[in-house]
Every structure is written in structure tokens, then in C-alpha cells.
Amino acid sequence: MMGYSGYFFREVLTNIRRSPLMSVASVTTVLVLTLILGYFTALMMNLEALAHSLLREVQVVAYLDDDANRVSVAQQLDRIPGVEEAHFVSKETALKKLVERMQGRIKVDDLTRNPLPDSYEVAVDSADSLELVAKRAQRIAGVSYVKYGEEIAQRMLRFNSLVRTVGVVILGLLFLSTVLIVSNTIRLTVFARRKEIEIMQMVGAAEWFIRWPFIMEGVLQGLVGSVVAATLVGGSYSLVVPKLMQTITFLPIVQAEDLLPMLIPALIFNGAFVGGLGSLLSVNKFLKV
Amino acid sequence: MFGLFNRPELELDTSGNVPMVDICELDLVYENGHQALHQVNLQIQKGEFVFLVGTTGSGKSSLLKLLYRELRPSSGNVLVGGLDLGDLARNEVPYLRRSVGVIFQDFRLLGNKTAAENVAYALEITGTAKRKIPSRVAQVLELVGLSDKAKRLPSQLSGGEQQRVAIARSLVNQPSLLLADEPTGNLDPDSTWDIMQILSRVQNAGTTVVVATHNQQVVDLMRKRVLVMKRGHLVHDLARGAYRLDGRGSGLHVDQPSTPFSAVEL
Numbered sequence: 001m002m003g004y005s006g007y008f009f010r011e012v013l014t015n016i017r018r019s020p021l022m023s024v025a026s027v028t029t030v031l032v033l034t035l036i037l038g039y040f041t042a043l044m045m046n047l048e049a050l051a052h053s054l055l056r057e058v059q060v061v062a063y064l065d066d067d068a069n070r071v072s073v074a075q076q077l078d079r080i081p082g083v084e085e086a087h088f089v090s091k092e093t094a095l096k097k098l099v100e101r102m103q104g105r106i107k108v109d110d111l112t113r114n115p116l117p118d119s120y121e122v123a124v125d126s127a128d129s130l131e132l133v134a135k136r137a138q139r140i141a142g143v144s145y146v147k148y149g150e151e152i153a154q155r156m157l158r159f160n161s162l163v164r165t166v167g168v169v170i171l172g173l174l175f176l177s178t179v180l181i182v183s184n185t186i187r188l189t190v191f192a193r194r195k196e197i198e199i200m201q202m203v204g205a206a207e208w209f210i211r212w213p214f215i216m217e218g219v220l221q222g223l224v225g226s227v228v229a230a231t232l233v234g235g236s237y238s239l240v241v242p243k244l245m246q247t248i249t250f251l252p253i254v255q256a257e258d259l260l261p262m263l264i265p266a267l268i269f270n271g272a273f274v275g276g277l278g279s280l281l282s283v284n285k286f287l288k289v
Numbered sequence: 290m291f292g293l294f295n296r297p298e299l300e301l302d303t304s305g306n307v308p309m310v311d312i313c314e315l316d317l318v319y320e321n322g323h324q325a326l327h328q329v330n331l332q333i334q335k336g337e338f339v340f341l342v343g344t345t346g347s348g349k350s351s352l353l354k355l356l357y358r359e360l361r362p363s364s365g366n367v368l369v370g371g372l373d374l375g376d377l378a379r380n381e382v383p384y385l386r387r388s389v390g391v392i393f394q395d396f397r398l399l400g401n402k403t404a405a406e407n408v409a410y411a412l413e414i415t416g417t418a419k420r421k422i423p424s425r426v427a428q429v430l431e432l433v434g435l436s437d438k439a440k441r442l443p444s445q446l447s448g449g450e451q452q453r454v455a456i457a458r459s460l461v462n463q464p465s466l467l468l469a470d471e472p473t474g475n476l477d478p479d480s481t482w483d484i485m486q487i488l489s490r491v492q493n494a495g496t497t498v499v500v501a502t503h504n505q506q507v508v509d510l511m512r513k514r515v516l517v518m519k520r521g522h523l524v525h526d527l528a529r530g531a532y533r534l535d536g537r538g539s540g541l542h543v544d545q546p547s548t549p550f551s552a553v554e555l
Contacts, residue, residue, distance in 0.1 A: 007413055014401070018401065195397070196399060198397070199397050199398075199399060200414065201382075201383070201386070202357075202386060202391055202397065203386065203387075203410065203411040203414065203458065203459075203462075204383045204384065204385075204386035204387035204411070204414065204415065204462070205383060205414040206380070206383045206384075206414070207379075207380065207383070209414055
């Protein structure tokens with residue numbers, strides 16, 4: 001391989017010098033498609049974060065018998081796998097919250113006694129644990145009944161997996177179309193050199209020997225296009241997100257420093273890969289034996 | 290690695306114990322149903338010089354393409370140096386082509402490389418050590434009489450000179466078989482004569498040479514073995530000197546028919 005690498009490198013440079021416009025076309029194609037891919041991935045990640053944060057809100061509430069041992073219940077709740085935190089809400093607090101929520105339509109004075117039980121609000125680590133935690137909590141002595149947003153949780157879970165499936169499908173389609181478009185663009189440069197390929201085959205060049213300079217050219221063009229695109233995606237994301245977070249405080253936006261260290265290398269790698277694969281596909285069209 | 294070094298075992302038998310070319314009951318049918326070659330049987334020995342003549346569409350080019358495995362036989366066998374080309378795997382084809390040189394009417398040089406670079410290219414692809422390349426290139430360029438024009442681009446050379454570069458390129462890997470498809474089709478008579486002399490020298494150096502042409506004058510003057518093709522059939526196989534131009538230069542006169550096909554009208 002070492003003996004050939006000089007040859008390959010020379011070939012690539014010569015080709016780019018000879019058809020700079022074609023290179024610009026390939027680079028631009030990768031750039032635009034990587035931009036789309038980048039922004040779409042960012043959107044997907046945010047949608048998923050949103051779905052997750054909505055699920056966080058769902059919790060298990062365990063209502064206690066009047067004579068229950070608070071401490072013992074708390075200890076047993078803590079021992080259930082999946083439980084992150086059990087927060088005690090006394091009957092007095094519960095009543096206060098209720099009155100607040102009803103906005104004056106009931107008054108504490110109207111009540112001869114507080115009808116609400118003490119309770120624990122149990123936060124779980126993931127939506128998948130909700131059902132199990134609820135069942136185990138029900139079995140604890142002193143817990144009268146358990147409530148959790150069953151229906152909401154189910155809907156959230158479905159939304160979450162829908163987002164994920166649709167996202168993966170769209171990303172897959174984007175990737176495929178990128179490969180096809182890039183390979184079509186590169187095919188023009190290969191077509192311009194089909195005579196050369198014919199001659200190479202005629203004098204006995206092995207197929208991989210013919211392919212490598214083209215593949216390297218594709219990788220290089222893919223790299224240039226995707227580095228520019230990744231820089232644009234990264235730059236705009238880190239500019240826009242802090243401003244969005246100030247204005248839309250209720251949405252859980254993924255921080256730039258959480259997203260970009262993963263997204264940028266992935267985009268660049270994808271660009272190089274797509275460039276190489278596109279080249280390989282086009283050069284194969286002209287390799288006939 | 291990367292398919293560059295796993296060179297398949299592929300050696301032509303050049304001992305002379307087997308014919309250089311051995312074609313047996315060969316049929317060639319194109320995908321569109323056109324039958325280009327019918328039941329061709331032919332042997333060419335090591336070191337022979339053979340002309341392949343016939344009108345356009347008679348099957349000359351198809352026959353040559355079968356010999357460097359651009360085409361596969363539809364039925365029958367094509368053996369080159371004892372190697373059955375019908376059995377050749379796709380990744381073995383390049384290695385066959387290093388033992389079989391080919392030149393064409395349109396030269397097929399790389400326009401952006403100089404004469405020397407075009408020749409060197411055929412060595413580079415075989416992984417020849419860099420330090421050995423210049424001397425071997427110089428050697429073949431001298432053989433074709435182009436030492437002084439090594440640094441010219443094809444566009445700065447005459448047709449005859451370009452064809453000489455192509456011959457140099459085809460010879461640089463020391464092929465056992467040299468195939469020429471209308472090598473002088475685009476050349477003036479002087480250049481044509483140059484090329485034929487070079488091909489003769491190649492034969493004298495021990496390489497088997499097969500030249501397809503419809504330049505009857507050349508064929509007549511060279512007085513070599515002649516194979517006559519007509520509509521996909523090999524209709525005459527004339528020994529050295531048995532073929533010459535008739536007086537008016539418009540037809541073919543056969544002195545000593547050496548095959549039973551002599552009744553076929555040409």
C-alpha cells in the first residue's frame with residue numbers, strides 16, 4: 001500500500017486540479033445535504049428530550065392509611081428498584097394545594113375535617129418503571145392505594161417511540177438520498193474520465209487500483225463539504241440555543257455542549273463516508289469486465 | 290490489502306509446448322442476438338506474425354476482444370498460452386492483460402501525460418519498483434524510435450508517433466502476445482510502414498503478433514500468414530506468402546489455398 005499511496009495522492013490532486021468545477025459541485029452537494037442532516041438530527045434530539053422531560057412529570061403517588069407508619073413506608077418505597085425519590089406530602093399540604101388549585105371555589109373553613117390522606121410522591125428513573133413501581137408500592141403495608149398517570153404515561157411512551165422510529169426512518173432516507181445524489185454528481189467526473197478508466201483496464205490495472213484514487217477523491221470532497229456544514233450547524237446552534245432558552249423557558253432545549261461533541265464528528269464522518277461510497281458506486285458503473 | 294496485492298496465480302505457458310493462441314469451436318453471440326463469430330477454429334504458434342483481414346463487421350475485432358478477454362465466448366474455448374479465458378475470474382483479467390499487449394486505431398493514450406509517462410503508467414500499475422521504471426521506459430521508447438520525444442504530450446506528436454507510444458506502452462510489460470486492431474487505420478503510408486517495421490521487430494524479439502487490418506497493400510507487402518474473416522466465419526487460413534494483392538489493387542488473389550474454404554467467394 002505504501003508504494004502506491006504516493007501515486008494515489010498525485011492522481012487525486014491532478015484530478016481535482018483538472019476539474020475544479022466538478023469538485024465544487026460534489027463538495028456543495030455534500031455540504032447542503034449535511035446541513036439538512038445536521039439540523040434534522042438537532043431537531044430530533046430536542047424532540048426526544050422533550051418527550052423525556054414530559055415523562056419525568058409523570059409520577060407515582062402512594063396514598064397512606066391514617067394509621068400508617070410514615071418512616072417504614074418511606075424505607076420500603078426507597079427499596080423498590082426504579083425509585084429515585086419519595087417525597088412526603090402531608091394531608092395539610094395536600095389540602096392547601098387543592099384549595100389553591102380550585103382557586104377559591106372551596107374554602108378550608110367549609111370543611112369540618114380534612115378528607116385528604118397523607119401521601120408520597122414517588123419519582124421514578126424512567127417511564128418504563130412506572131407500572132412496576134406502582135404495583136410494588138401497592139403491596140406495602142400502610143399504603144391504601146396507588147395512583148399514577150397510566151394513560152398519560154402510555155401515550156407519552158408511544159409518542160416517544162414514534163418520534164424515534166420516524167426519526168430513524170427519515171435519517172435513513174436522508175442518508176440514502178445523500179449517497180445517491182453524491183454518487184450522481186461524482187458520476188459526472190467519472191464519466192468525463194471513462195476513457196481513462198478503459199485505458200487503465202486495458203493495460204492491466206487491477207480494479208481496486210483504479211477505484212482507490214476515485215474513492216479518496218470522494219472522501220476528500222465529502223470531508224470538505226461536511227466540515228463546512230458541521231461548522232455552520234455547530235455555530236448556528238450554539239448561537240441560537242442560548243437565546244431560545246431565555247425566551248422559551250418551559251421547553252427543555254438540548255444544550256449546545258451536550259449535542260455538538262457528538263453531532264459534529266458524526267456529521268464529518270458521515271460526509272467522508274458518503275463521499276467515498278458515492279464515488280465507489282459511480283466508478284463501479286464504468287468498470288466492466 | 291484492499292485487493293492490491295492478492296495477485297492471483299496466473300502465468301501464461303510461453304514455453305512453446307502449447308500454441309500461443311488456441312481457439313476451438315468458438316461461437317460468439319452478442320446480447321442482441323447477433324452472431325458475430327461462427328465455429329472458429331484456429332491455432333497460432335509462439336512467435337508467429339499473423340494478419341487478420343476482412344471487411345468491417347467480419348468479426349476481426351470481436352476475435353481480438355476475445356483474446357484479451359474484453360468478451361467471453363458464447364460457446365467453445367479460447368486459450369491463450371494454455372489459459373482458458375472462459376474460466377478466467379474477473380479479478381484475474383488485469384493480470385492476463387499484462388501478458389497481452391493491445392494497440393488500437395485510436396491509440397488510446399492518456400492526453401494529460403507525456404509519452405514517457407504514458408509508458409511508465411503501464412509499469413506503475415503493476416507495482417514495478419520506482420527506480421526500475423525510467424530505464425525500462427527509455428528502453429522501449431528507443432525500440433520505437435521516440436527517445437527524443439519522451440517528454441512530449443500526445444497532442445504534440447503525429448499520429449504515427451502516438452501509435453509508436455502506444456506500442457511502447459504495450460511492450461513495456463514484456464507481453465507474450467501483442468494484438469493490434471487496425472493499428473494503421475488513421476496513418477499515412479510512411480507512418481504505416483514505420484509501424485509495420487516496428488511490429489516485425491517485435492516478432493523477431495519473440496513476441497507473437499496478431500494484426501487486424503483491411504489495408505491489403507500492407508498485408509501483401511509483409512507476406513505473413515493471413516487469416517481471412519467473412520461474416521463471422523474464418524474462411525481462409527493462408528500460409529506465409531500465399532496472399533497477394535491482384536493487379537488492380539481492388540481484390541484478393543489466392544495462389545495456394547491451404548484450407549478447404551477456397552470455394553467461398555471473397
